[in-house]
Amino acid sequence: MDKFLSYLLLLPLIVWGTFQPILFMNASQVEETLRIATYEGQKEAALQGRYDETIYKMIRDYLVENHNYKSDQIQITGTESLTSRGERMVVEISIPHPKTTVIPFFPTGDDQPMVIKRYIMSEHLG
């Protein structure tokens, strides 16, 4: 009975110790993948002078293939008007936030989407 009670009391700690590192690693990987996808999209958009469906598809495909996100859960908006050389363009990508805590004692913001917003200047010669 003592042994059972000991395990029962320590169960939250055991669960935390087992799963927390895995969740942390997963969240880190998702963030890295998102940043790589954005970076690749930015380079392409700088050459073209705007973001378009082809670039959005490239970003979306990268995220779907690497993290099995559902394509319709990825929201991408960017500067779609032709931008002159030296002017800034912006892209904002939003995906569902990966779970980061096993036992959410404190607010973690997991219910909010993971958003990344990046700027780059256009190289396009109009």
Next chain:
Amino acid sequence: MGEMIRVLIVVTVIAVNFIAMTELSTFSRSAKYIKEDMEIAVHDAALQLNTAELAQGQIVFNEGKALDTFHETFQLNSGMNEGDYEVIEFIVMDDSNSIFPEIYVHPVYGFEDIVMGPSVIALVESSSDQYFKTRSNTIRRVASYTYTFN
């Protein structure tokens, strides 16, 4: 009771390992993210050309404007403020001061590169906090953008 202490020790070891792993991961990701943000910032800086020189067929950077643009883009993308990082070096190599290809060697930090065309090179230093310690890890990264001609 003995069983409970044994499990507590195991969980403590896991927790300490987790914290150490988190710190290492945060440091390596910060270094990587700074490098990525610098790549975009040097790209934007390299677009700041002296138009009068360009009309003469020379690629010459407007150095002051390029440095301002570097700061603006880097801060916009990284979310850092001016005090969070330091631009140790901001080097412009163009048709006014170089003949390409040129071998560039930094006198202090020793990084070396063959510069094939007009380039903007930036060296930035920042830091990543160490958990439960007062000192922090130094992150130093270099990025460059080069105009190449086929």
